[in-house]
Amino acid sequence: GAVVSQHPSWVICKSGTSVKIECRSLDFQATTMFWYRQFPKQSLMLMATSNEGSKATYEQGVEKDKFLINHASLTLSTLTVTSAHPEDSSFYICSASAGGWGETQYFGPGTRLLVL
């Protein structure tokens, strides 16, 4: 149980285009979904938290107009990187939790984004 999927697993795009990443909880209802970013050899940095049906809460320094997050249902959240630039190239990972902050988060396999 507690399976989280992400799609696509990797994407290459041109600078200036937008990229959408989907995160799905396959066997449980995710009240809360989280989006992280990981740079090579570094820890996971929380970008934003989304609760189903409400606006995402962004961490300090994360541009909400650049990283659009939608949590339309209890099993799906999307992250759209708008007008992507090479510095947005990274490994993006989502996680899902059946409860709130104190609950265990289950992670998706990640999406590797390369912006040319």
Added chain:
Amino acid sequence: DQQVKQNSPSLSVQEGRISILNCDYTNSMFDYFLWYKKYPAEGPTFLISISSIKDKNEDGRFTVFLNKSAKHLSLHIVPSQPGDSAVYFCAASSSMGGKLIFGQGTELSVKP
């Protein structure tokens, strides 16, 4: 300010021996702690957790110890297996509304 620290970036252990991964935290509001295992280019996999009302939690070969007074937790893997080779992240959160804070990770290498 790094609230969760894993001071050892890497650890090498012989197969069959015990692996001990350490993690320190500074925020006394943290009351829930987790360990995740991560392979390159994959998402972290949940391993084991512990709440602050306990000082030990065991699951098979994995045991997590929590020392609240020292703000320290450790993950013991025994016996270690080559398949355990991965990066291990500890994470902490507060049930009072805090986010999950990750340490920098420790890369474990178990040699046959």
